Amino acid sequence: MPMTYYLILSGILFTLGILGVILRRNAIILFMSLELMFNAANILFVAFAAYYQVLSGQMFVFFVMVVAAAEVAVGLALMVTIFRSRNSINVDELNSLKG
């Protein structure tokens, strides 16, 4: 399958991730859309690694996965803490800097 297929698929998934971040107000679904954007970039990395026959693209995917896992852990811990104090994870309501 030509590279165009992977480029367009990655672009569509990235755009859908951005739409999810803008349109969804639930903070957890926002994080999930962020993961979708990470995946779109990973598809590009692996496709170019296969195209140029260079293994470093797959190495980058490995590190992106590790950083995404760390970020999800800390982000969800933050969401749990915010929920405990405000009883809401609607990002429209998290609009004051008071603790």
Add this chain to the structure above:
Amino acid sequence: MPPLGVLILYIILGLVSVGSAVGLLVSRNAVYSALFLVLNFLTVALLYLVLGAPFIALAQVTVYAGAIMVLFLFVIMMLGAEKLTSSSLRVRGLRVLAVVLGLVFAAEVALFLVVRGGVTAAPAEPTLAFGDPSAVGLMLFNQYTLPFEVTSVILLAAMIGAIVLTRGDLKDRLERRAQAEKKA
């Protein structure tokens, strides 16, 4: 053009991944969105397999679909988030504007990657030894040793951060303990 069976596989993979991403966006229930995202991750893992990256494909299934999404589902269940959001957006017309601008962005990305990128040939057929775990492991430990060790520090920092954030300070902990005893 690849043979018909491979073409059908590619079409199905593309449709399922884009369809599950759209399902993630539009479902009202957070658990359905999480399950759609799991389907998306599994489809992308199949794509990695087709592109000659077996180690990355199984790492994707194990780490993303197996650990990260399970963490998401735990937190969704714990917070009761599936019934928590109001469905109205504060800015009127945001949905239409977002879809229009999303289409503009997608067109711009397609223009940049496809027309100006100049990469139109097909990737090589995957050989057995390309994305092999032994080749990946050799490269990880020979060329990428420093980033590999740094990832262990990143994971340690994330673990400590998650524990400290959810633990709270002493006043919060005493308060929670008092509330739990009052309920019991």
